[in-house]
Amino acid sequence: MVKSMTTPPATKKATVPTRSSDRPNVQRPGEESVPIMKMRPTIKYEADRVRGFGREIMSVPGCEQLQSCIQCGTCSGVCPLSIYMDHTPRQVMALTRADFKNEVLRSRTIWLCASCYACTVECPQEIRITDIMYELKQRAILEGIFPKRFPIPILAYDFSEMVKKNGRITEMILVIKLFMKTSWLAALGNWRLGIDLIKTGRFSLVTEKIKHHGDIARMMDAVDDQKGS
Ligand code: SF4
Numbered sequence: 001m002v003k004s005m006t007t008p009p010a011t012k013k014a015t016v017p018t019r020s021s022d023r024p025n026v027q028r029p030g031e032e033s034v035p036i037m038k039m040r041p042t043i044k045y046e047a048d049r050v051r052g053f054g055r056e057i058m059s060v061p062g063c064e065q066l067q068s069c070i071q072c073g074t075c076s077g078v079c080p081l082s083i084y085m086d087h088t089p090r091q092v093m094a095l096t097r098a099d100f101k102n103e104v105l106r107s108r109t110i111w112l113c114a115s116c117y118a119c120t121v122e123c124p125q126e127i128r129i130t131d132i133m134y135e136l137k138q139r140a141i142l143e144g145i146f147p148k149r150f151p152i153p154i155l156a157y158d159f160s161e162m163v164k165k166n167g168r169i170t171e172m173i174l175v176i177k178l179f180m181k182t183s184w185l186a187a188l189g190n191w192r193l194g195i196d197l198i199k200t201g202r203f204s205l206v207t208e209k210i211k212h213h214g215d216i217a218r219m220m221d222a223v224d225d226q227k228g229s
């Protein structure tokens, strides 16, 4: 019997992806998983400094001691969240003092800081690291520099706006605003909890206000004015 002379099916030509976007991040059998790295320059240039930024921060009451940081790293060692931070607390202190304003205000570290005060308690130079983190967060909010759709700065901003307006917050409205500005999917995942909180009276559906709330607004505005907003 004679085999028919048909053209063999074209074999698929193996192509080597050249760009990282061409390579699906999938582990194949026998392959080691290599996560795609985000490259970031680690060198700081003189031109990146914003002269006077460190001095400005150190002029805020409570932040003066930053000048005496000896870069011992105790703050980073005791910080429970430093392993998740892009810059450790020690690095944030050094970058702030050295005027690297943009690097510090764009860092996720200031938003991950949980204000546990462990660093402040342990610092041998009695530097109030947590208060400095607060000051940096406030600066980032005032200048509108924070990661897009990152819940913490959005919550902080809406919280203070609500207190200015009504003298206190209404949790329900605050949470709805937060979900609208960050992730609707998260809201869907938490709807049952929301209903339970309303049922037990923990969430009010009515805007809550205190008497003389204008006085609080004036106080908050005075603080903002002092910071040059
Ligand atoms: S513990 Fe204090 S002195 Fe040491 S690096 Fe941190 S801020 Fe600086």
Ligand code: SF4
Residues within 6 Å of the ligand: 075, 078, 079, 080, 081, 082, 089, 112, 113, 114, 115, 116, 117, 118, 119, 120, 129, 130, 133
């Ligand atoms: S206050 Fe913030 S920076 Fe300091 S140890 Fe706690 S989480 Fe870390």
